[in-house]
Amino acid sequence: MEVAMRSIALTKGVPDFSEGAVSFNEEGHLERGKTPTVMNPNDAFALEAALQTKVRHGGHVTATSMGPPGYASVLEEAMEEVYADDTYLLSDRELAASDTWATAITLSAGLEKYIEEVAEIDLVFAGFKTADGETGQTGPQTAWAMDWPIVTHVIALDIDPDERVLRAKRLVEGDIDEIETVEAPLPCFVVTDPEFEPTYRKASHRLTHKQLRADTQERAANHEDHLTTWDHVDLNLDPDYIGLDGSPTIVSSVDPIPKAPSEREATMIDADDEEGMTELLEEMQPFAAGETG
Amino acid sequence: MAADSSEHEHYEAVVVGCGPGGAAAAARLADHDIETLVLERGTEAGSKNVSGGLIYGEESAPYTIDDLFEGFREEAAERPVTDYRIHNVAGNSVKTYDLRDLHEHDTEWCDAVLRRTMDSWLEKRVHEKTSETGGGVLTDVRVNGLLRENGEIVGVTCDELDPIEADLIVAADGVNSELARDAGLMDWAEPDEWFQGVKATVEMDPDVIDDRFGLESDEGVAHLFSGDLFSDVRGGGFLYTNEDSLSIGTVFHLDSLVEQRAEPHELLDALLTHPLLATWLGDEYDEREYAAKLVPDSKKVAHPEPHQGRLVLVGDAAGQMQAQGPIIKGMNHAVTAGALAADAFAVTRGNADPAAAGRRYAKMLEDSGTMDKLRPRRYDLARTVGERDVVTSVVDSVLESPIGSIAVGNPIADRLLKRAYNSPFLVSMLPDTATGYVTLPSVIGETHGKTIHWENEVDPPSLEERIGDLTYNTDVGNPHIELVDESYEASGAAVAACPVSAEEFGGGCYRSETVETNGTEETLVSLDTQPCVECGTCAVVADTEWEHPRGGKGVEYREG
Known part of the structure; x- marks a missing residue:
């Protein structure tokens, strides 16, 4: 058996922006209360990368989030979808309204506590940007706070547990046409790109994957037994440096994006309207010969 | 990137395909405590499989599927066949014979099945069994060839996977192996x-x-149909009852379909x-699924020595589909073959010669009488007569003459004919002529028939609708068939014979068009x-x- 890897996958709950789920009020503002919370779509790639690491090398995946108690459902989703072994939620009122900076400070405190009390961590995985904030800052800031190396825009990942290095294919500045391979020592922070695809080219890996799926179904049904919640006291954080008070970002105002003025006039013609269709054909006639308007 | 490509994964046995043949092989291998990996290209076993729908448990067979998989008949099968008839059709005139004697010959039981339900059930059992050996079943994996060394x-x-080494390779990858x-x-x-069946x-x-x-x-029927309902195309039809559906289909000699330029879907509609x-x-006709399958004629293609080195072929891959007269038996032989292949490997385990298992398997097929069912010696004798067109046309003209018809048509002949139909021996000698x-x-x-006056109000879906109702996961930009010769002489037969193509139909696989150059x-x-x-029809005719x-790509059958 190879050296097992312990991974943390960071995830966040975001409003479900998919059609039919999301709800806006008359001014075009998001109605948070009426819109369900789901796992941030980009985090799925981070979780897949953590799962790939576990499948290939054995080990443990912990899904971690910071947010209100309701985010436990997001962690449950993480457990179901990518077979996390357990989940940690950093949650209390003092953490509310954190910006990316305060979030990074809190997450790094959580990771430090985990290392101290639970186990050494080899890898931390985060997704690229959340669907609500769209900053892409939390991952790098958390890595900075941990003083760990970070590899971003990762699309493929290989780990050499014996050498304690990872090799990653990444998009240079997020550009799909420019791919480089980099090496980094463990422990390391990895931000997956939405182009990330797990690969399982060995039958044994796929069998493990299948076994994990079967095992997880049982675990996810009782996901609360596998959930640990830490508040700011557990994390030994000063309320002045976290939550709203610890967030240097100031949002002065939010303006709705004005509707683009319509530049062309549209005429609707019913398919059964013979007169209208004749006119349409006449209008289109000049273009039939290859002329352009 | 870090993976060491010089070292392949190794399993004691790799089984390719999780139909009844592969499932039986894997289950027996697991019984022998042999580490077994099963690779199935469908997204679930059964999603690529079609059969007319009867599986037999034969009294004389060394293995039946319910021996290997407890609860098979209760959980994976549809209705048992308790009534078995053949209808001889001439226009609206129909004469029906009870074929129970023939059907029950050597039959312990016979159930109708739908393959998606049946094979996916088998897959779960096989995965449970093989997991205990350190292997298991993987779906969505297409094995594309053999790995060779020297x-x-x-x-x-x-x-989808890196090459895998094995001491035994069971090819249960179907008719298009x-x-x-x-x-x-x-x-x-x-x-x-x-x-070809649709x-x-x-x-x-x-x-x-x-x-x-x-x-x-808890009862079910099997009805067979033959006669002029399909013009001169050689073959017949069937109807089997499932729990909450019917399987209705037609099976024809592919050469006859090609000769007559017949459209399979139209024959089904007939x-x-x-x-x-x-x-x-x-008056309510609701077609759940249209499906098609190529069927090997074991009399001609069942390989007498279906092995090479560490490779053994079972089921359709080895041409083990017994189709003689009205009887079609395939799945039961695949089960027997799969189980025997596994046993052969178990008894020759440790033998230095990698081909020992294959040779033993062929011997076991022979000794168990399976090969003689697949390739009856007496058929080989009769075949030479049947294929002689002169003899056939003489017999035909006698039958069609008033005297011949009277001979067949007299009351004694009726009894004799019924007996002849029910004789496994005579049926196995029927020549493949019209x-x-x-x-x-x-x-x-x-x-002998009675004229049927019922009004049939069924309006079968068009081919376009049938294709539209099927589920596909298309591998865009990566077609799995390449047309090598696009001339009509070389490949034109596919336009009619392909079950999802037709002349004058632009929505199918094959189309013909006249171009001026x-x-x-x-x-x-x-x-x-x-x-x-x-x-696989076009692989033969084009x-x-x-x-x-x-x-996981391509068509996904829900019924099968």
């Missing part, structure tokens, strides 16, 4: 070595089935709209693999490079 077969290569062809054991050369699975409430067929809920079926189908399939049944229908007209064939149901789609 010319010797040592494993398999896949689209890529492994059997890679090994040079099977080919797709002659249309007369194949049948089938409609028709929705019907269980109570309505009981009522219309006069059944209890059966569906025959007055005889009106009483069963009623005499057995068309002339004789229609004479019987005409002279340098003043001369030429008819060319074009191919779009999107609607392909992966039956000039193609034919492969299966990648794992």
Whole structure:
């Protein structure tokens, strides 16, 4: 058996922006209360990368989030979808309204506590940007706070547990046409790109994957037994440096994006309207010969 | 990147395909505590499989599927066949014989099945069993060839996985076995070595089935149809009752389909709209699925030595489909073959010669009498007569003459004919000419039959609708069939014979079009693999490079 890897996958709950789920009020503002919370779509790639690491090398995946108690459902989703072994939620009122900076400070405190009390961590995985904030800052800031190396825009990942290095294919500045391979020592922070695809080219890996799926179904049904919640006291954080008070970002105002003025006039013609269709054909006639308007 | 490509994964046994043959092999291998990996290209076992729908448990067989999988008949099968009839059709005149004697010969039980339900059930059991050996079942993996080292077969290569080595490779990859062809054991050369079947699975409430067929809920029927209902195309039709649906289909000699330029879906429609079926189908016709399958004629293609090195072929991959007269038995032989292959490997385990298991397997097929069922010696004798057109036409003209018809049509002949139909011995000697399939049944229908006056109101879906109702996961930009020769002479037969193509239909796989080049007209064939149901017909009748789609891609049968 190879050296097992312990991974943390960071995830966040975001409003479900998919059609039919999301709800806006008359001014075009998001109605948070009426819109369900789901796992941030980009985090799925981070979780897949953590799962790939576990499948290939054995080990443990912990899904971690910071947010209100309701985010436990997001962690449950993480457990179901990518077979996390357990989940940690950093949650209390003092953490509310954190910006990316305060979030990074809190997450790094959580990771430090985990290392101290639970186990050494080899890898931390985060997704690229959340669907609500769209900053892409939390991952790098958390890595900075941990003083760990970070590899971003990762699309493929290989780990050499014996050498304690990872090799990653990444998009240079997020550009799909420019791919480089980099090496980094463990422990390391990895931000997956939405182009990330797990690969399982060995039958044994796929069998493990299948076994994990079967095992997880049982675990996810009782996901609360596998959930640990830490508040700011557990994390030994000063309320002045976290939550709203610890967030240097100031949002002065939010303006709705004005509707683009319509530049062309549209005429609707019913398919059964013979007169209208004749006119349409006449209008289109000049273009039939290859002329352009 | 870090993976060491010089070192392949190794399993004691790799089974390719999780149909009944592969499942039986894997289950027996697991019983022998042999580390077994099963690779299935469908997204779930059964999603690539079609059969007419009867599986037999034979009294004389060394293995039956319910021996290997407890609860099979209760959980994976549809209704048992408790009534078995053949209808000889001449126009609207039909003469029905009770074929129970033939059906029950050597039959311990016989159940109708739908393959998606059946094979996915098997897959779960096989995964449980093989997991305990350190292996398991993987779906969505297409094995695309044999791994060789110094010319010797040592494993398999896949689209989705790195090459895998194994001490035993069981090719249970179906009628279009890529492994059997890679090994040079099977080919797709002659249309007369194949049948092609098409089938409609028709929705019907269980109570309505009981009522219309006069059944209890634990009973089922098999009806067969032959005669002039399919013009001169050699073959027949069937109807089987499932729990809450009917399987209605037609099976024809592929060479006959090609000769007559017959459209398989139209032949199926000819059966569906025959007055005889009106009483069963009623006025509400709801087709759940249209499906097609190529069927090897084991009399001609069952490989007598289906092995090479570490490779053994089982089931359709080895041509082990017994189709003689009205009986079609395939799945039961695949089960026997799979289990025997596993036993052969177990008893020769540790033998230094990697081909020992294969040789033992062939011997076990022979000793168990399986090979003689697949390739009856007496058929080989009769065949030479049957194929002589002169003899056939003489027999035909006698049958069609007033005297001949009277001979067949007299009351004594009626009894004798029924006995002849019920004789496994006589049936296995029926030559593959129109005499057995068309002339004789229609004479019987005409002279002994009752005229059916029922109004059939069934309006079967068009081919376009049937294709539209199928589920596909198209591998865009990566077609699995390549048309090598697009001339009409080489590949034109596919336009009619392909079950999802038709002349004058633009939405199918194969189309023909007339093009003008340098003043001369030429008819060319074009191919779009999107609607392909992966039956393999075009591999036989057209000039193609034919492969299966990648794992999980292509058509996905829900009924099968």
